[in-house]
Amino acid sequence: MNFTLRHFCIHLSILCSIAFAHSQQVSVPLDTLINTSHTVQIKGKSIPYTATTGFQPVWNDQGNPIASLFYTYYKRSDLKNDENRPLLISFNGGPGSASVWMHIAYTGPRILKIDSEGFPIQPYGIKDNPNSVLDVADIVFVNPVNTGYSRMIPDKDGKMPEKKVFFGVNADIEYLSEWVNTFVTRNNRWRSPKYLIGESYGTTRVSGLALALQQKQWMYLNGVILVSPTEIGFEFDGPIEVANRLPYYTAAAWYHKKLPPALQQKDLLEVLPKAEQYTIHTLIPALVKGGTLAEKDRKLIIASMAYYSGISKTVIDQHNLEVPKAFFWKELLRSDQGYTVGRLDSRYKGMDVKEAGERPDYNSELTAWLHAFTPAINYYIGEELKFKTDLKYNMFGPVHPWDRSNNNSGEALRSAMTMNPNLHTMIQSGYFDGATTYFNAKYVMWQLNANRKLGERLDFKGYRSGHMMYLRNEDLIQANQDIRDFIVKSSKKIQSGSKY
Template identity: 65%
Template sequence: MKIPFILLLCGFLGVSTQAQQRSIATDTAVVTTNRININGQQISYTAKTGMQPVWNEDNTPIASLFYTYYKRDNVNKSSQRPLIFSFNGGPGSASVWMHIAYTGPKILNIDSEGYPVQPYGVKDNPNAILDVADIVFVNPVNTGYSRMIKDEEGQYPERENFFGINADIKYLAEWMTTFVSRNNRWESPKYIIGESYGGTRVMGLAEELQNNQWMYLNGVIMVSPADYKVLYRGNPNDSALNLPYFTATAWHHKMLPSELQQKDLLDILPEAEAFSLNTLLPALAKGGFIQETEKQAIAEQMAYYSGISKKEILQHNLNVPPAFFWKTLLREKSGHTIGRLDSRYLGIDKNEAGIAPDYNAELSSWLHSFTPAINYYIKTHLNFKTDLKYNMFGDVHPWNRENDNTRERLRKAMAANPYLNVLIQSGYYDGATTYFHAKYTMWQIDPSGKMKDRFSFKGYRSGHMMYLRHEDLIKANDDLRAFITKTSATGKSAKY
């Protein structure tokens, strides 16, 4: 339920009921008050939607970020409630995905498995985590309504200020510090959640906030994290870590041998994981010098755990590209391709032959349902109106991937901050940032093992955006709620 109460803060929004413009004031906000029922509890909250500047070293605005801040009303010591900053990935993705499908107070109209349903729009999210934490959804530069700002000579700032692993982390940390100060949230336990590339972002942000902004966190949450330091090397680790995802997806589509197919998914994944680490990885490391008998035996086992033929595996020298798997798994059964980010989704290609799908079936489905919903929600429910286009994906390329030490930055932040805990959430059917890659990242962050009790992993029977499946929407939010409650550390000393 929305109560019609609107305030304009920090400047003029730049629109009117008669005429809107394709621009937004650099520093502005609209406030609405609302109510929602979460887990049977009636909750009142305030939504502040607006723009907050990014400054350069001369304190000149060079960009402005679009955000939505949800704050629960009528609570004691509201300035001490947990606060979560939420980022999506890409790089170049808006905050839309988790905003209106996962943790926010509204979710889009989809069916129980995540497929589009008309009429488009949003509905209350009774699983939102607003009962335990306030949330800020942040859109990095060129996503959502966030944009760079021209100087007095009409020139945009250098793109290198924003579009790279380390530049992105630096300006966002400064922006977050300003937000915390403006909204009097320094007392709050603080969390950052990042989906996909957002996982890379929040790993780096943990140390950047701590060392350069003096802001200490209680938790880092990675949703289907893309740890690019591993994923784009093309090494034996990368290939071996894909196999358990092949197993999960083949099980979902009933393509495994009957002795595996009749078991539950969670009963067969440990087998596939053990084979990948203990057998496949050493075999791939041998490259072309592997003995032929061993190669044949490995291919046989891979076929057993993947649902594709031994012949196809041998033709790829045991190193099966995920794109080929998406194309070939159902080639003989139905002729469909399967989705990259969520392999439950099916696609239709021009030709059944080939080595990769023509398009991403899951992404097409998601854009189908999310795009109308977010545009409707922002204008109708949040009362933020502009003719500027909401960028689901923005122009952020070329993206500078050099000097990616985000994994080490997270380790350093954790070592220096005993409060800092990490939660990883992954879908078993995600073929882009597989759940086993996420586990591997978790294992590698702290080689000493001294902090492993501060890591937790949760898996779901869905894909990249596991929360689109209704059953996992409930479970994943409950897992977040439990993590926040456990790690808010009230009354506990930060020490080893």
């Protein structure tokens, strides 16, 4: 082959390779939807609905798209008008977590195939959710940037937006409030009663959104639901943070039958108030004293902490009364069974390579959950909702570094509630959640009610499970019913006007 022909063949090969690579590039849909029709049996009644799945852009100040968010919108289809039909806008947490968890395990019309306690079973798959709140509210599940299929969009020169536009407490709230405004406008839902529900970090998100929507979008909400809430910006460090761990330790120890007989023979809801009262009235004041705590008082505190936690006086003493949660997860079952317990749901057991150590090697509950959720959501979106894409569904997406500065989301929710007499808040927590504990959730609720005038608009609901309390079937039934009751309660006075 002469040089000219060889050069031409090489050049042609390169062009073909470039063309092939370009044709194989995974694209992010900017603004596209797929609609499907379905029916589900809820509380014994047949509920027809449409599922709209796709992407809606995020715009910058110049009106150019900088991201496209993937969402799924369920709307009941047998109603003539939706002016009084509640709209539930759902976010998960992380930050960096997709909306998959509450979507296919809690409020949506289709849920995971799991056992009655929430443990994964095979073959993995999806089934109808007879407890979905779709009978009383339409639902949209939103995936923030880099979660699910949501992604940033490059400009005309191929340059990506700056990460700081999306990845931070306040940046997240700002762009999502704009996105929600667009969604509500496009779907003609301005007249509808509106509710936000967020889980874990999603509670920080929806707490901040409550005020952002009110002040910047002039959109007033009827309710905010905080599922397994974070501190939402309220600071409780030092003795309070340390002491607040104890009621959760009591719950986890009770579940694994590690409490003394006097406590173990009682029901969980008889035991927890005792641990809570001890924490508030005795443990916090004792820890405030630090090294000045009298020796005899210190020994009494150590004995009581052991009594309520199921771990030994020795290790409590060795930790100077400040037992880290990670150590507790490693320690609780170490002496007799050698298992660890889960962080997000301490009903789950794990097995480490070594029984020795300060913390578990992995999160046993999260590993179990990913077994079931990952195949289910990928199958469901592609095969049942008919949305086909080569994008990877990010169960947990790259959103770090996350700017956590100036987190005033709790103050924002409190302000929104004081300015909007019709805004109610409900907290839902699992007693066996070791990441965002139920007692910290109560503490958050107490801080929200600092002026002692919001009490009738605040509700706390506890469940005998963990972070995702809805995985346990008994709690799935009750938690969804609690949402129904919350919607009814928060709507009672709306007809009498927004006033005090």
